[in-house]
Amino acid sequence: MSHLSSSARQLAAAVRGWVIFTIICGLAYPLVVFGVAQIAFPRQADGSLVTYRGRVVGSSLLCQEFTTPGGQPLARYFQPRPSASAASPTSGAGGCDPLASGASNLGPDNPVLVRDIEPRQRRVAAFDHVPVSAIPADAVTTSGSGLDPLISPQNAAIQAARVAAARHVSVAAIMALVRRYTQGRALGILGEPGVNVLLLNIALDQRYPVR
Amino acid sequence: MSATAAGWLQAGLLVVALAACHVPLGDHMARIFTGDRHWRAERVIYRLIGADPDSDQAWSAYARSVLAFSLISVVLLYAAERLQHLLPLSLGLPGVPPALAFNTAASFVTNTNWQNYAGETTMGYLVQMAGLAVQNFLSAAVGLAVAIALVRGFARSRTNRLGNFWVDLTRSLTRLLIPLSVIGALVLAAGGVIDNFHASQVVTTVAGGHQAITGGPVASQEVIKQLGNNGGGFYNANSAHPFENPSPFTNWFEIFLMLLIPMSLPRAFGRMVNDTRQGYAIASVMALLWLAAAGGISYFEARGAGLAPAVARGAMEGKNVAFGIPGSALFAASTTVTSTGAVNAAHDSLTAFGGGIALFDMALGEIVPGGIGAGLYGMLILAVVTVFVGGLMVGRTPEYLGKKIRPAEMKYAALYFLTTPMVALAAAGASAGLRSPRASVLNPGPHGLTEILYAFVSMANNNGSAFAGLSTDTLWYNTAGGAVMLLARFAPIIFVLGLAGSLARQQPVPASAGTIPTHKPLFAGMLIGVIIILVGLTYFPALALGPLAEGLR
Numbered sequence: 001m002s003h004l005s006s007s008a009r010q011l012a013a014a015v016r017g018w019v020i021f022t023i024i025c026g027l028a029y030p031l032v033v034f035g036v037a038q039i040a041f042p043r044q045a046d047g048s049l050v051t052y053r054g055r056v057v058g059s060s061l062l063c064q065e066f067t068t069p070g071g072q073p074l075a076r077y078f079q080p081r082p083s084a085s086a087a088s089p090t091s092g093a094g095g096c097d098p099l100a101s102g103a104s105n106l107g108p109d110n111p112v113l114v115r116d117i118e119p120r121q122r123r124v125a126a127f128d129h130v131p132v133s134a135i136p137a138d139a140v141t142t143s144g145s146g147l148d149p150l151i152s153p154q155n156a157a158i159q160a161a162r163v164a165a166a167r168h169v170s171v172a173a174i175m176a177l178v179r180r181y182t183q184g185r186a187l188g189i190l191g192e193p194g195v196n197v198l199l200l201n202i203a204l205d206q207r208y209p210v211r
Numbered sequence: 212m213s214a215t216a217a218g219w220l221q222a223g224l225l226v227v228a229l230a231a232c233h234v235p236l237g238d239h240m241a242r243i244f245t246g247d248r249h250w251r252a253e254r255v256i257y258r259l260i261g262a263d264p265d266s267d268q269a270w271s272a273y274a275r276s277v278l279a280f281s282l283i284s285v286v287l288l289y290a291a292e293r294l295q296h297l298l299p300l301s302l303g304l305p306g307v308p309p310a311l312a313f314n315t316a317a318s319f320v321t322n323t324n325w326q327n328y329a330g331e332t333t334m335g336y337l338v339q340m341a342g343l344a345v346q347n348f349l350s351a352a353v354g355l356a357v358a359i360a361l362v363r364g365f366a367r368s369r370t371n372r373l374g375n376f377w378v379d380l381t382r383s384l385t386r387l388l389i390p391l392s393v394i395g396a397l398v399l400a401a402g403g404v405i406d407n408f409h410a411s412q413v414v415t416t417v418a419g420g421h422q423a424i425t426g427g428p429v430a431s432q433e434v435i436k437q438l439g440n441n442g443g444g445f446y447n448a449n450s451a452h453p454f455e456n457p458s459p460f461t462n463w464f465e466i467f468l469m470l471l472i473p474m475s476l477p478r479a480f481g482r483m484v485n486d487t488r489q490g491y492a493i494a495s496v497m498a499l500l501w502l503a504a505a506g507g508i509s510y511f512e513a514r515g516a517g518l519a520p521a522v523a524r525g526a527m528e529g530k531n532v533a534f535g536i537p538g539s540a541l542f543a544a545s546t547t548v549t550s551t552g553a554v555n556a557a558h559d560s561l562t563a564f565g566g567g568i569a570l571f572d573m574a575l576g577e578i579v580p581g582g583i584g585a586g587l588y589g590m591l592i593l594a595v596v597t598v599f600v601g602g603l604m605v606g607r608t609p610e611y612l613g614k615k616i617r618p619a620e621m622k623y624a625a626l627y628f629l630t631t632p633m634v635a636l637a638a639a640g641a642s643a644g645l646r647s648p649r650a651s652v653l654n655p656g657p658h659g660l661t662e663i664l665y666a667f668v669s670m671a672n673n674n675g676s677a678f679a680g681l682s683t684d685t686l687w688y689n690t691a692g693g694a695v696m697l698l699a700r701f702a703p704i705i706f707v708l709g710l711a712g713s714l715a716r717q718q719p720v721p722a723s724a725g726t727i728p729t730h731k732p733l734f735a736g737m738l739i740g741v742i743i744i745l746v747g748l749t750y751f752p753a754l755a756l757g758p759l760a761e762g763l764r
Binding site: 006007009010011012013014015016017018020021022024025026027029030032033034036037038040041044045046047048049052055056057058059061062064065066067068069074077081085096097098099100101102103104105106107108109110111113114117118121135136137138140141142143144145146147148149150151152183185186187188189190191192194198201202205 | 212214217220221224256259260261262275276279280282283284287329331332340341342344345348349377380384389392393396397400401402403404405406407408409411412414415416417418419420422423424425426428430431432446447448451452453454457458459460462463516517518519520522523524525526527528529530531532533534535536537538539554555556557559560561562563653654655656658678679680761764
């Protein structure tokens with residue numbers, strides 16, 4: 001009997017503890033962080049939104065599609081990596097959807113993955129007039145989130161001539177802009193260099209608009 | 212600089228940062244759990260809970276408090292998920308279905324954070340913040356409390372008292388996890404992790420398409436997810452999502468957060484048993500095996516074996532450009548050795564041996580350095596086993612830190628290290644044998660078996676990372692998985708506390724010429740041997756059929 005009542009006491013203490021810690025860790029703590037973050041780092045806290053021509057067009061942390069309404073890549077824009085965050089990852093249409101973040105999860109020896117990569121290589125080779133051997137891995141693989149905002153510098157380099165032709169400017173001018181939007185390793189050692197596609201494409205539209 | 216060299220420097224910077232922090236933080240933790248002054252705010256909490264902070268509990272009472280608190284947490288979190296549509300900030304999302312709600316409740320209360328749902332389309336902001344993230348704090352604090360109770364078992368003598376659970380729980384939160392989380396959350400927010408309460412806002416993109424930009428109180432949840440070795444993502448993509456982990460710096464910082472407390476606990480342990488050398492022996496074993504895992508995954512990912520990486524000219528499937536192969540491999544190793552289970556790359560797409568090492572990391576029992584608290588108590592159990600094995604060699608009663616390891620202690624230790632592999636392998640075997648669970652597999656061949664094996668090893672070790680190709684939001688995986696997580700978390704906790712009670716009652720014996728010195732490299736080497744042979748190789752037959760078969764083909 002005393003055992004039973006002691007268990008009941010433990011459970012009652014547990015309920016009270018849960019309520020108190022939910023208020024502290026689940027309401028007070030996140031609201032304090034929210035308040036300070038909004039005051040100290042409002043741009044980051046709201047999602048590093050990018051404004052262009054007076055309206056929000058996306059986030060510098062999220063890739064977006066640069067395609068025709070029919071899903072064809074637009075030659076005048078640098079193209080992001082393939083994305084698995086779409087209703088059907090293998091369809092090739094749509095992607096970069098933050099409501100469906102995720103990866104393909106295809107294993108290294110899965111023939112489905114090989115059958116995804118090879119046509120992507122052929123499409124890039126035809127679109128950019130480069131040999132398949134020049135195409136870096138990130139251009140034909142999907143990222144961990146389907147939202148990767150970056151492409152590798154080599155991936156940008158193979159796209160530069162096509163973008164330059166579409167905008168009637170020199171490849172050197174395009175490459176100069178690519179270098180400006182390339183972020184190196186943090187502190188010289190953390191991570192890998194990458195080019196922010198959204199920011200680069202906006203800069204292209206501003207500097208070398210297509211008439 | 213080559214990616215490999217940068218990768219080594221990145222890991223080196225982590226080692227330096229951890230080496231600098233573990234002494235002050237370890238000493239701070241030792242003070243937290245040995246000081247007898249209560250803060251005024253803490254006294255208010257004890258009064259509201261109805262606990263007497265100055266009463267010391269015997270091991271059985273301590274265990275009952277742990278179990279009661281965790282049971283209530285599962286029930287109330289389940290209720291909150293089921294009733295989400297009636298709660299504010301639900302974003303119009305419906306209540307979570309029963310099996311999924313059970314799995315998720317079990318998952319977050321056990322510090323596993325296995326996720327059978329996509330955060331952005333399943334959980335409203337209130338359930339994320341005041342339901343799931345609260346368990347990120349509480350499950351971490353419970354693990355820490357149990358570890359401290361075991362350390363007290365070594366440090367105390369001729370008593371059956373191990374401390375007070377409510378005090379250990381509360382102080383873990385007020386003096387450690389909450390202050391560190393506030394600092395860490397602001398560092399992450401400065402680095403680009405979002406923190407707002409916007410519902411998704413649909414914008415028109417540069418090319419004229421539409422994109423829904425999601426919101427949420429992410430920074431506050433991201434930090435405790437790493438610091439508490441929880442790992443449950445706010446979004447489906449977890450730490451591969453740029454809103455959770457936007458840059459190479461946040462990536463490094465998140466790895467630092469997951470290692471910070473587990474790597475500092477050996478120092479706290481050394482302090483509490485009045486012999487910091489004992490802590491260094493444990494910490495060196497943890498650090499060595501962690502670095503070996505990181506080096507191994509980095510090597511195999513950079514080598515990029517497998518059909519698809521060969522065709523694509525690099526193992527970039529499932530990896531983000533910003534982190535690259537070194538940042539993804541270091542994260543994968545760190546998240547699997549610490550029981551965190553957050554992912555910044557798709558583990559299912561790792562190369563056969565890279566993913567195999569991630570699986571083996573978890574199979575080691577989450578002790579190098581393991582999850583917060585759980586890593587230390589798991590490691591101390593294996594230290595006990597190691598002196599026992601050493602004692603068998605020389606034919607005398609073994610002792611650790613002056614406490615005799617007798618049959619009673621060995622029974623608790625053996626039950627501890629047998630429970631997890633037994634539960635994991637039985638559940639994985641059943642899933643591979645039954646038709647409908649087998650149908651959840653995405654990838655063909657040995658990789659498919661690895662998906663199932665990885666799932667249950669992850670759940671049983673309370674890690675939570677996944678080979679996410681396996682479709683696990685099914686009745687079988689939700690219920691079997693929930694049961695595995697609960698059993699493999701709380702049965703070992705009972706054995707740990709039982710062992711602690713048994714040790715605390717002993718009178719310490721003075722060291723003699725026959726005592727194995729447990730602070731020397733010889734002991735550290737034996738401990739590594741016991742970890743790999745006794746625990747890791749329990750899984751060898753299963754590993755041979757999964758990642759080894761795939762990689763050697």
